[in-house]
Amino acid sequence: MFLFALALGAILWQAFRLTPPEPIRQLNAWRAGEQLLPAAVPSWPEENPLLYRGDLSERLRSRSVLWPALEGNGTSEECELFIRFSLHHWVRRPLSRRDLALLAGALERDPLGDFAADSPRLGEEVEVRRGSIVATDLVDDDDGDGDLLDAGELGSGPLGAATVSLCSARG
Amino acid sequence: MASRGRRWAARLGPLAIVAGCSALVVWLALGISEIRIRVDDREFLPQSSAVLAVDEEIRQRFGTYERIILGLESRHRRVDDPRFRSDYRFFVERLTENHNIGMLLTDRLYRARFDPRSRLDAPWVLRPPRAEWVTAALTGSEQVRRLAADDTRRTAFLEISALSGTGVRSLQPHIDRAFAALEVRRPGAYRVRIVGRQIVLNALGEEILLDLRRILPWSFLVVFALLWLVFRSPSLALVSVLDVGMAVVCTIGVLQRLDLDLSLMTALVPVLVTALGIADEIHLFGEFFRLRELNPRAAVSSLAWRAARRVFFPVTATTLTTVIGLGSFLATDVPALRAFGLLASIGVIFSWFFTLIFIPVLLGGMRWLKGPEWARQSRSLVLPAGWVRLAPIALSLVILPGILRLRIDDGWTRNFDPEHPVVRQVNWFQEESVGLYRYDLLLERLDGRPWTEPELLLQLARFGDRAASTPRVPFVYSLADLVQDRAWELESGLETAARIEDTFPRPPVPAGREEIRRLLTTYRLFNEEIFVRLFIDRPETTARLMLSVTGDDYEVAGDARRALERLVEEEFGESVAAAFGGSAERGRVLIETVVETQGRSVAASLLLAWIALGVSSGRWWQSLRCLLAVLWALALVLGLAGWVGLELGVASSCFLALGMGVGLDYTIHLAFGYGSSGALGRRVMTNVAVVGIGLSVLLFSSNPTVAKLGLLVVLSMVASGYSAFVFFGRERSREATPAR
Numbered sequence: 001m002f003l004f005a006l007a008l009g010a011i012l013w014q015a016f017r018l019t020p021p022e023p024i025r026q027l028n029a030w031r032a033g034e035q036l037l038p039a040a041v042p043s044w045p046e047e048n049p050l051l052y053r054g055d056l057s058e059r060l061r062s063r064s065v066l067w068p069a070l071e072g073n074g075t076s077e078e079c080e081l082f083i084r085f086s087l088h089h090w091v092r093r094p095l096s097r098r099d100l101a102l103l104a105g106a107l108e109r110d111p112l113g114d115f116a117a118d119s120p121r122l123g124e125e126v127e128v129r130r131g132s133i134v135a136t137d138l139v140d141d142d143d144g145d146g147d148l149l150d151a152g153e154l155g156s157g158p159l160g161a162a163t164v165s166l167c168s169a170r171g
Numbered sequence: 172m173a174s175r176g177r178r179w180a181a182r183l184g185p186l187a188i189v190a191g192c193s194a195l196v197v198w199l200a201l202g203i204s205e206i207r208i209r210v211d212d213r214e215f216l217p218q219s220s221a222v223l224a225v226d227e228e229i230r231q232r233f234g235t236y237e238r239i240i241l242g243l244e245s246r247h248r249r250v251d252d253p254r255f256r257s258d259y260r261f262f263v264e265r266l267t268e269n270h271n272i273g274m275l276l277t278d279r280l281y282r283a284r285f286d287p288r289s290r291l292d293a294p295w296v297l298r299p300p301r302a303e304w305v306t307a308a309l310t311g312s313e314q315v316r317r318l319a320a321d322d323t324r325r326t327a328f329l330e331i332s333a334l335s336g337t338g339v340r341s342l343q344p345h346i347d348r349a350f351a352a353l354e355v356r357r358p359g360a361y362r363v364r365i366v367g368r369q370i371v372l373n374a375l376g377e378e379i380l381l382d383l384r385r386i387l388p389w390s391f392l393v394v395f396a397l398l399w400l401v402f403r404s405p406s407l408a409l410v411s412v413l414d415v416g417m418a419v420v421c422t423i424g425v426l427q428r429l430d431l432d433l434s435l436m437t438a439l440v441p442v443l444v445t446a447l448g449i450a451d452e453i454h455l456f457g458e459f460f461r462l463r464e465l466n467p468r469a470a471v472s473s474l475a476w477r478a479a480r481r482v483f484f485p486v487t488a489t490t491l492t493t494v495i496g497l498g499s500f501l502a503t504d505v506p507a508l509r510a511f512g513l514l515a516s517i518g519v520i521f522s523w524f525f526t527l528i529f530i531p532v533l534l535g536g537m538r539w540l541k542g543p544e545w546a547r548q549s550r551s552l553v554l555p556a557g558w559v560r561l562a563p564i565a566l567s568l569v570i571l572p573g574i575l576r577l578r579i580d581d582g583w584t585r586n587f588d589p590e591h592p593v594v595r596q597v598n599w600f601q602e603e604s605v606g607l608y609r610y611d612l613l614l615e616r617l618d619g620r621p622w623t624e625p626e627l628l629l630q631l632a633r634f635g636d637r638a639a640s641t642p643r644v645p646f647v648y649s650l651a652d653l654v655q656d657r658a659w660e661l662e663s664g665l666e667t668a669a670r671i672e673d674t675f676p677r678p679p680v681p682a683g684r685e686e687i688r689r690l691l692t693t694y695r696l697f698n699e700e701i702f703v704r705l706f707i708d709r710p711e712t713t714a715r716l717m718l719s720v721t722g723d724d725y726e727v728a729g730d731a732r733r734a735l736e737r738l739v740e741e742e743f744g745e746s747v748a749a750a751f752g753g754s755a756e757r758g759r760v761l762i763e764t765v766v767e768t769q770g771r772s773v774a775a776s777l778l779l780a781w782i783a784l785g786v787s788s789g790r791w792w793q794s795l796r797c798l799l800a801v802l803w804a805l806a807l808v809l810g811l812a813g814w815v816g817l818e819l820g821v822a823s824s825c826f827l828a829l830g831m832g833v834g835l836d837y838t839i840h841l842a843f844g845y846g847s848s849g850a851l852g853r854r855v856m857t858n859v860a861v862v863g864i865g866l867s868v869l870l871f872s873s874n875p876t877v878a879k880l881g882l883l884v885v886l887s888m889v890a891s892g893y894s895a896f897v898f899f900g901r902e903r904s905r906e907a908t909p910a911r
Binding site for chain 1: 209211213214218230231232233234235237260263264266267273274275276277278280281282283285286287288289291293294295296297298299332334335425429431432487490491494495498501506509510513516517520661685688689692693695696697698699700701702704705708783786787
């Protein structure tokens, strides 16, 4: 009977030590700014990010992935270049005015452009410029420096992927 | 006054027992409706196993990748047919009306691709692919060729992230609604196929519950019929069913109170408790009727308690050895087996408790009971000399060599009827695409060089090609494929003016590191970073390869693993450290571990049972003989399994510990029980028959693995019963035992 009681005690002891495995956690290997959901460009209808109301910069940021090989968010830079890759998403590249100028060449100033109605405060704080990049320029590396965006590729014509650059007006 | 008090106590005692037992049953029964069902392969793995550590490392470094595959299959059209595309889009649009599904869905076939043409109305570069591009991609891009559509090119696949069984289950109504809308648009033109590891596990959970609902009532019915037949009394049979029913309810109630789930293993417990529970009752009833025959004028209630006292030692000893057998699962590191061992032990203890406490109260009130002829007479049941002298030698010589032919094999889909829809879907996916189960192979460079170096990437591509040419591995995808596929996509995208031919070949691995980096960079730009992160870590010194295998069973996974190990050694030598994870590896380790664990559990429980029996009886040699008898019986069953080709798997190998726990009962009764060996022999035979038939309801389980387990348990009981007679059947009668 003693052995039986011992077995009973052992079972009771084990009963409260038994726990099933924890559910698998969702872990992502990508970091902030590297991936939007849904992953890849969907084949189903979606909203056009620019049709949202509110601050243009926020609207674009919310639908942008960060340009590769940029550590941090580049928030210290005075300009941001947004390149439209799909109906679904843009790519954001923080950069200095000088770098923007290098990319743009003769980029014309377009103070409010089409976005003025959506962003009444923009004119006061942000310089907005619109442009474009030829599609093939977005996937080649002419100078072989590892950066797919090369000097002079940012144009002002209507052909190619749309771009929006936002620079602090006080900069 | 004192005698009046004793009379009141005598009257109130039974009432208190009935009230107490009823309250316990009701309290535990209250939570049963909240019980959850869960099937998770990780529960069958030792928590310290390498594969779990590798899987966790993969999750940490490459992210969680659990998917279900949703296939839209056209009955007549190819996936690159314009009408298929239109209907596919319609279906996906209906499906993504649910925002969450839209966020979790990946479309490998028709998602937007690089299109260098300028369009004023669409000023961006990723657009829905042209029809001819899709046709070309079905041969040129490995990802599209193998993962976006089936081999007949009539099914397009979508992938949905799937983390939990509940999450996957919640997708079904949305899929049904979207498909119903498509059916209205094109009646009978399509079918939807849903395939995934989580789908299999969910379906298994549902089958477990259905099986339990079907089998448990049958086991009660069988127990009732058998006891009626044995004791010629429906009321006694009813009492037995009540007893085991209470034990089952309490056991399931404890499962819920401990916050455990009903799983593949714990679902076996109710039937086991039902069958094992009646073994004790047969001894109690037999003794009760024997005493009644000897003392016809004695009060029935006092005879019932006397019978309970007289069978107390053997019944407690057999319960103890059964608990030791089942409790040996607790010594493992496998949660599913631990839960099973714990719960089955608890069930057996409940049954013991109700048999010795509750049943005598009921027996005491059943004055009309008359025992069967066999219980009133101590007719001897002794096997002929030939059966216990020559037959064992012959059986040993013929059957035991079968052990050498035993094979270990199992797989999740073997838990279903081969015609089950889930099995058919899994088999279809295996035939027409890359299959459901895979290895994740981690290759970590020990020299610190990044895999993005052209030479190393080429080596990776070569390894992938060689691995994909082995018989068990139909598909391999690695960083090298990712780079080559992107090169193909960009180059084919540039072929805007010319028509893309089907033969447009996939470029080789680039020769320059800048080119590799350029191609990988485009994944981020195209919002496809997740694809890269699945195959290479940040320092780029560890690459992950996904390798499909041709089945989820142990043999396939084992063969594939050995072939891959050999290839890793040949291709990379000492330059990399390889680690295996993924569902195929989990399955392989799971089966191997569970079967090995059984051996250790049985050895440990034999030792414990010997100590327990030796200490409690003081007869160590007799106790050792009991164990030898059971060992011989189990060896016979293993030999038989080897000869008839029954493989040992996760559930089926559990028969060893069960057989040990239950089989030992028979030898204990014959070696240490009260009464003549003839009467004891008859009771043991009755016990073997009733419990064996009771457990044989498992043979009718819709789960082939459970049915196989049932067969092995029944065989081990028959063998143990016979073995008990061989070792103890011809010994002299004993009227007392020197139990301490």
